[in-house]
Amino acid sequence: MPWCWNAPISAASRLGIPPGFGGWDDRNDHCRRGSRRRVLGVPVVRAGAGARLVVQLVARRTDPPDCARMFGSKVGRLPMRYVVFVIAILLVLTAPTPPLIPPRGDSELAAQVTPHIHQNRMIAVLAVDREVSFALIESTLTTPYRVDTLTEMFTVELFYNAVRRGEVTGSTKLGSLIDVAGSPAADVTLRELAEHRGGLAPTTDIAEPNYQELLQRAKADPLASRGEVNPSQLGIALLGHALAVAAETDYPTLLRTRLLVPMELQNTRISNEFDALAPANGGISTVQDVGRFLRYVLLAREWEGTEWSLSGGQPDFQSAVAVQPKQRAVVVLSRGDIPVEKAALEALHHD
Known part of the structure; x- marks a missing residue:
């Protein structure tokens, strides 16, 4: 009965490395006939800006002669040099690492939102009141995001x-x-x-x-x-x-x-013009464009009531706006699965 060893995944889990951290290089679901081997994926770890450390191990073959040639004379036992190598890599994975890319723009604004959505990536925040401030993490003012219900x-x-x-x-x-x-x-x-x-x-x-x-x-x-x-x-x-x-x-x-051209929202569009739900959730936009729209809305509209917020999410995209009429508005766009409405409200209340 052929089998394939997949210990690195469980080892990573015991270390507290969540699935998706840095992106799995995971091929554990494929065990080919013939050689009957699996390539084992250890999480991809980012080492500094732009650098990537990828560690892969090849599990033993189920055919005894192949195992003997690859790992030594005893089938099912890894040589000590491989064990030492794996331990060294796992120690590297547990070492504390600084943020991949420090936020650009308003550091105080970034500090208000990141505790709530630190597991997401590519975060863009823009606050509008008397002035416009922004915070960007692995993003730019013109990075496109699916904005869903916005x-x-x-x-x-x-x-x-x-x-x-x-x-x-x-x-x-x-x-x-x-x-x-x-x-x-x-x-x-x-x-x-x-x-x-x-x-x-x-x-x-x-x-x-x-x-x-x-x-x-x-x-x-x-x-x-x-x-x-x-x-x-x-x-x-x-x-x-x-x-x-x-x-x-x-x-x-x-x-x-009537809206995009007059307001100069140059990076906003509908993702699928044949989707009849597009007027409700089909937008693609940027934090700069949404912020510009919100500034217009704050100044031009006669408001009743108190603050309001709107949020939405699609696979790998999250978005939210929070507004205090005539005072302040915050937009948060992000790549990831953690909702961002709480982060937007937190930033709204820190004037």
């Missing part, structure tokens, strides 16, 4: 833009613009959609639905929670498409001509 801010701003232009009003019914006739959704107003009070489901059952699939999902929704505040990407997506119909264009064109 896209909603752009769509809601397009709603207010359409109201100012006289194309729609807050009481305009969804059914007067898009084909959801005969369903409860037809009676929902655009303001209800913008304020998440339409009662629509949080999202669709399809990851990237086309337009017709989006409409079918809206028609089937009973709107059980209408009038209550319940975040709905489905509702924001319908709002975006309704605004595009009112302007006699499509959503990507509407976004580009």
Whole structure:
């Protein structure tokens, strides 16, 4: 019965090295016939800026003659020189290491957010009040990130833009613009959609639905929670498409001509223009562009109420904004799986 040794992975786990630290070079799930061997991956460890130390061991073959040639005359026993080598490498892995790249920009701002999201990588933070400050860790002001539900801010701003232009009003019914006739959704107003009070489901059952699939999902929704505040990407997506119909264009064109170009958000776009949920979660942007948009929103909008925040996440991307109306706003974008809303709120409260 062939077998393959995978001790380095468990050894790394005992040392407290989490999966994904520096990136596993892990091939343990593949054991080829014939030679019947596995290449064992020890975590890739970064040694200084730009340098990488990769340690790989080849496990014994299940064929005795091959094992004898590779590791000595006794099958199943590693020579002492290999054992010493492995121990030396594990001691290196346990040694304390400084941060890979020190944060650039406002060190105080970086200190406010990093304790909450230190396991993430490529962190970009920007705070807007009387001045603009930023902190960057393995990132730049123009590094692109998937911003997920932060896209909603752009769509809601397009709603207010359409109201100012006289194309729609807050009481305009969804059914007067898009084909959801005969369903409860037809009676929902655009303001209800913008304020998440339409009662629509949080999202669709399809990851990237086309337009017709989006409409079918809206028609089937009973709107059980209408009038209550319940975040709905489905509702924001319908709002975006309704605004595009009112302007006699499509959503990507509407976004580009009325918001991205006038505000000079040069590095913001829709990731997939054929995804009907794009008005709610399809944005790609930078911390600089989102910060510029937030500065406009803080100065131009008449606000009611207190602070608010918005956050979202997609595989390997996290984003959040936190706003104190007329005072301060913070945006945090990151690569990783740790949500960043708590970090944004922490930075918001440190004026």
